[in-house]
Amino acid sequence: QVQPVESGGGLVQPGGSLRLSCVASGNYYSFWTMDWYRQAPGKQRVLVATMTGRDTTAYADQVKGRFTISRDNAKKTVYLQMNSLKPEDTAVYYCKMPTYSWGQGTQVTVSS
Secondary structure, three states, rough: OOOOOEEEEEEEEOOOOEEEEEEOOOOOOOOOOOEEEEEEEOOOOOEEEEEEEEEEEEEEOOOOOEEEEEEHHHHHHEEEEEOOOOOHHOOEEEEOOOOOOOOOOOEEEEOO
């Protein structure tokens, strides 16, 4: 199955920022709803951000005001800008595109 390709994760200190990218390797439609999920060690995968085809966004309460989802349709890419990172944001981050299977994710570690 076709997977998206996530990147941009890494180790960052509390209060720092990262921008994650997710590129569609196959079909991509601007009307798709795109999601970012995360999975912390020992926990279930949870939705953190959503952007509809009309660019309406929604966020989990834990990241509201700190994370921003955006997209560049010409590049078939969805982004997650993460600011004011906290240790509890540590997780593997995945994007989800319609018809695509889960990708490998990108690890984000927030630690001093």
